[in-house]
Amino acid sequence: MAFRYTHARPALTVDCVVFGFDDADLKVLLIERGIKPFKGEWALPGGFVQEDETLDAAAKRELEEEAGLRGVFLEQLYTFGAVDRDPRERIVSVAYFALVKLADHATRAATDAADAQWFPVAKPPPLAFDHPAIFQTALARLRGKLRWQPVGFELLPEKFTLSQLQQLYEAVLGTGLDKRNFRKKVLGFDLLTALDETRQAGRSRPAQLFRFNRSRYNRLVESGLHFEL
Amino acid sequence: MAFRYTHARPALTVDCVVFGFDDADLKVLLIERGIKPFKGEWALPGGFVQEDETLDAAAKRELEEEAGLRGVFLEQLYTFGAVDRDPRERIVSVAYFALVKLADHATRAATDAADAQWFPVAKPPPLAFDHPAIFQTALARLRGKLRWQPVGFELLPEKFTLSQLQQLYEAVLGTGLDKRNFRKKVLGFDLLTALDETRQAGRSRPAQLFRFNRSRYNRLVESGLHFEL
Secondary structure, X not given: OOEEEOOOOOEEEEEXXXXXXXXXXXXXXXXXXXXXXXXXXXXXXXXXXOOOOOHHHHHHHHHHHHHOOOOOEEEEEEEEOOOOXXXXXXXXXXXXXEEEOOOOHHHHHHOOOOOEEEEEOOOOOOEOOOHHHHHHHHHHHHHHHHXXXXXXXXXXXXXXXXXXXXXXXXXXXXXXXXXXXXXXXXXXXXXXXXXXXXXXXXXXXXXXXXXXXXXXXXXXXXOOOOOOO | OXXXXXXXXXXXXXXXXXXXXXXXXXEEEEEEOOOOOOOOOEEOOEEEOOOOOOHHHHHHHHHHHHHOOOOOEEEEEEEEOOOOOOOOOOEEEEEEEEEEOOOOHHHHHHOOOOOEEEEEOOOOOOEOOOHHHHHHHHHHHHHHHHHHOHHHHHOOOOOEOHHHHHHHHHHHHXXXXXXXXXXXXXXXXXXXXXXXXXXXXXOOOOEEXXXXXXXXXXXXXXXXXXXXX
């Protein structure tokens, strides 16, 4: 079947920059391309938007099909429309960025797909198409958001220690943070619920576990709070 | 001539939310539609992306063609892709937002087009398509950006008084601001160059004119400044 139009139309795709955090490194999920162009090279998961689905739905579907990911934080990032960004024909791509709790068993299993792999954000492999630019745009957005919005909790397990939280911030921002200042700031917002549980990592002494209190955050935002870390 | 594809493709458009400030009100530029659907109703300026132009170029072209605007601040906003957002067929639209110095004679003349008109943001007319949602998204983005980035200066004349600056902030944020606090904050950033000129508005006494020092702002940002008003 063929579709005919009086004017040329670009094809429309979605591409997803998926970030995960494994207690030490910020990582990005990449797919090894099985077809030309750029066959055998790494690229962001993504694909064509179908006739009857929204852009968000297309991004969700591609994440599930290509990486087995469901129910992750997903947000539209930017639309990339350089005329020659794909060597085959004109393709405009709506980029998304996604945040995944790598610590969850379910999402860890999803990366078992032979052609999907997590790479440290600090050392990504060469990427196909204009995916380096999409990746950098997503990284900048994540860094910006982390400081002003509580998106970091999307990358941590439900229960986490303050050290894990600080390691996440350090990994994303790419800089060391003063432990005392960080804890004071974090606890000052009164947005973490201290749990009756501890976590022991390696040979260090057990550390208290916390949970992010999202409903409390929403109430504080409504009352004019400015979150900043 | 016809273009044939094996899969259905949405048409691709750009739509622009253009804000201006006239010393009292924040305004938005709208176009009266001359064709169906929504003929005779108001809509955002925009149109189809051409085969050989980037998305940014399409937005710039539409602003010039439909509103005579050139050289304005323009930034991609969000891409709207609901399946039924246009009654004719599927059209995905990349939305932009633009900021215009209404005080400049050049841009004021541009609005002489019979079908283009500036409306107060507080009282827009009913809008065609999903343009109400696009407009609200742009307004939220402008409000957010105004506090953290010096985009407000894109809406003011090159030389402005502190009262004009405060009126702009009040108009965009939709709230009154304390004059002393506002001036203290603004001048505290040391980003305004005081000029040897004054401006007299109405019967009030002449007020000093200032200019935004962008090169100084860029240097301060590089050195880690966080602008916040």
